[in-house]
Amino acid sequence: MLPRKPLAAPLAIALAAACAPAAADGEIDAIRAEIAAMKQHYETRIAALEARLQEAETRTAVPEPAAQAPATGGGRMNPDIGLILQGRYAQRDDLAERFIGGFAPVGGHAEGGGRGFSLDHSELLLSASVDPDWRGHAILAMADGAVEVEEAWFQSLGLGNGLTLKGGRFYSGLGYLNEQHPHAWDFADAPLMYQALFGERFSNDGLQLKWLAPTETYLEFGLEAGRGGVVAGEFDGNGVGAWTAFAKLGGDVGTDNSWRAGLAYLDARPRDRASHWEDANGVEAETLFGGSSRAWVADFVWKWAPDGNARERNFKFQAEYFRRAETGTLSCADNTAALPVAGACAGVSDAYRTRQDGWYAQGVYQFMPRWRAGLRVDRLDSGTQALGGGFTGVLAPVDYAPERYSLMLDYSPSEFSRFRVQYARDESMPGIDEDQWTLQYVMSLGAHGAHAF
């Protein structure tokens, strides 16, 4: 702070003293007025200088905390907490049961509620460094009266040599879409292929080890061992319910294009994996499957943006293909419901062998900032389904090639909010051609983890 008065007063006196002797009577008033004006002028200038000094002081005071601010890699909050609000309105036909024709349903809930308005998939995210070498991450899905642990894992940061170890419950690294949470999807629901294979996705409790090769091209190998999630059914034993191995390759083509391709192999040992059939008498039968389930999953993603700047316009193509073979024993566990008609399947147990495949492909184009449109094609093939002689006249597998065509348009007011409308022509159930409309919102609050490629 400058002492305003003490400085201004001596200045005025000195000026007055210098001027006074030479002044004639008439001039004195004029000089007095001039001095007063000068005094006024200097006072305002000094006040202005003081204000500037104060401003400068506060400005130089700012850098200190800034310099001590934590390095990037999360905000100041520890842990990072985020919340995803995702809900929808769904217009669907009134069907007693939904399934994918020619595919025995694999546990896990299919995507969100039913018809009308619903809180589809709201999630709570927690993430932080554990210590310099480890990071922890959890995502809890919230539904009425229940909290589901979607993911809860630790990950190494300090192994080096391109190695990363992850442990806990995690979304398997197989395929492209599997690791993404619904709020990052480009469509309101999972592709039929994921629904048929995993209910929605392959979530595993176990360990994952990844190695990134020291090459200039992105080349990554991963190995997972775990309980096996819905694929392994009620796997309850020592050892491993499912092994997964994958390789991923990726790179850029010029500055405009980037791509990634992957191939994964899943080898599971299902035990008492529950499924539902309709037996020859039209009675619902719960079956249990035990044996082996092996699947190949190939995935490919291509992204384009002019100059690599996705802000204005960009295009994304993705496609995945699977081929799965299952062999083992199928047994009817519960077929007693719906009297007066008796179930045909009760107590039957015999060989079960399938070889099935399917794919989806989709393109999403951002034609102007905030607006995107997309088309997705889903197609599965029920392939070979061979049941042992014990099931003759009891269970009859359906031969069918489910298909679905989806169109979507979404609008993102910011990178943290999105509204979507989706239309789908769904022919995934034999004899039913359904028009599906979905309106959806996705909002993300708080710390929002960066999205992977």
Added chain:
Amino acid sequence: MKRWMLFFLAILALPARADLRVLACEPEWAALAAELGGEHVAATSATTALQDPHHIEARPSLIARARNADLLVCTGAELEIGWLPILQREAGNPRIQAGAPGYLEAAALVPLLERPARVDRSEGDVHAAGNPHIQTDPRNVLRVAAALAQRLAQLDPANAAHYAARHADFGRRWQAALARWEAQAVPLRGVEVVSQHKGFPYLYAWLGMREVAVLEPKPGVEPSAGHLAAVQQRLAARPPRMILRAAYQSGRASEWLAARSGLPVVVLPYSVGGSAQARDLFGLFDDTLARLLAAVK
């Protein structure tokens, strides 16, 4: 068969051999690392000056480069929060994690402007630590250079003398250029401008220019036609001299206002590679000043 062999060889190609491999998040830091490291450093940038550094995809190629980097140099202050954490996590490279000597955050080395009083998403894309676009003030480049030279020497002690000599030489040339730029920029003092994005506060603070309006209603939020019309009306009483935008930004909003107000639009290179003249750090500021001065002539 031969073609396949070539394909596999290309995949297995190892990155360039150098004493230090530097991955910079933005081109200005790659250019600085090249200035200071010379032949002992292989520096690449994860982004180009035509890309919005806030919005980058964590592409496989970037993860591969992060895997092999000895030093990661980024602006920080949350500029890269949407993609950098993925590179650090997925690279399996402890050298470049936050807190390790192989991670240098430039924004932590300079006094930051525009620290928000309120950090809330309703304010748009605000950064809690302050405005991260520090590279538009060449005095900041000098501050980062000192820390970067030290870091290079720390990571590669065998060539410490080399880095120190190159840093001293760079410092001399930069000081001389600074004096030249500041002399050239005298006509820019007090000039009033409109910015498209709050991307130039450091440039304005250095040259004494005054930002009288910003086209984005909130940082990172695209202006609507209504908002632009309101800005135009507000400026009508006292028209500024020019509208500024960075090379990576869409010209839509600034051209809209230019067409209606007659103000010139100045597209600044913003980083190395943002214009044909901005080939290196010296060229970046030569070209920035040339473009600004042309608009006030």
